[in-house]
Amino acid sequence: MPDLLSFFAACPSSQGAGGLTLYRLQSAEEIYMHHLIALASWVMPTHTWTEALAIILRWIHLVAGITWIGLLYFFNLVNVPFMKQVDAGMKPKVFQYMTLPTLQWFRWSALVTVIAGFWYWAQIYVAADAERMGTSPWGTIGLFLLIWVVTWGILYFVISKTPTGYVVGAVTTVLVFLAALLFVNFTPVGQDDNHVLSIGIGGGFGIIMLLNVWGIIWRNNKAVITGTLAGTPPANAATLGRQAFLASRTNFFLSVPMVFFMAASSHYTILGR
Structure with a gap:
């Protein structure tokens, strides 16, 4: 009914006998012009360059992160138990046609995720x-990179010694807790900002x-897989696989x-405001 009323309202009318209002049908040209004017009156929302960049970076970050x-x-929930059941003769084909291509997607999606997310955080918030x-902003950006790269360096040293999983878990827990504490307490910018x-x-x-x-992960797996496919697996393949x-x-x-x-950065304030 609203569409019918708006249609008649847009039509020219004349007064008929007995005081009745008579409406005539619009021509195709009139209907076209009516819709063209309505379209022209609709204004697209405007965004600044920063707002446009923000949504692009967030979209890239989310898509790459999901991947x-x-x-x-x-790898952890499906591939690890699967590979334990695969016959030794089948492993080269699995390595060549599943593991290597998947690792390519894995490493590049990781890189894109971090680059897009880091850019978004540094420019939009910091x-x-x-x-x-x-x-x-460079003090906070530099401190962030320094703390977390050094933290990884220590963790890398621990993993290179191939300890038990419990040792790696305990060391990782302590390291990331201390790193987070350092960043939150010493960042020059954003000490009151939950996003930062x-x-x-x-x-x-x-x-x-x-x-x-x-x-x-990529470096060790590549060494083991390429060596296996070439028929000359590395002598330390077991150690590389364990790491x-x-x-x-x-x-x-x-x-x-x-x-x-x-998620808490935008949906649950736990630090700052």
Whole structure:
């Protein structure tokens, strides 16, 4: 009924006998012009360059992150038990046609996730807070990178010694707790901003996970797989595999608090405001 009323309202009318109002049907040209004018009156929402960049970076970060974490869970929950059941003669084909291609998606999606997320955090939140405070954002950005890269360096040393999983878990817990504490208490910018602080922790976990992917998981698996496919597996294949497994398990468990802090940055204020 509203469409019918609006149609008649748009039609020219004339007064008929007995005081009745007579309506005539619109021509095709009139209908076309009516809709054209209505379309022209509709204004697209306008966005600043910063707002457009923010949504693009968030979209890339989310899509790449879903790919990365999805493959991380695939490796830990599906692939590890699956490979234990595969016959030795079948493993080369599995390595060549499943594991290697999946690792390619895994490592590159990890890199894209972290780059897009880091860019978003640094420009949209840290730089904005720095401008509000009248200072430089580089102190916070540099501190973030220093703390989490050093944390990974210590963790890398521990994993390289191939200890038990419990030792790696305990060391990782202590390291990330201390790293988070350092960042929250000593960041020059954003000490009152939940976005800066929460992503500063969750993103730090992401830095560790990325470096585990490129520094241990990909490198060790590539050495074992390419050697196996060439018929000359490395002599330390078992050690390389164990290190990759420990790094992957570390990423698996770190992904849970990582996602929590990322979500909390916008949906649950736990640090700052």
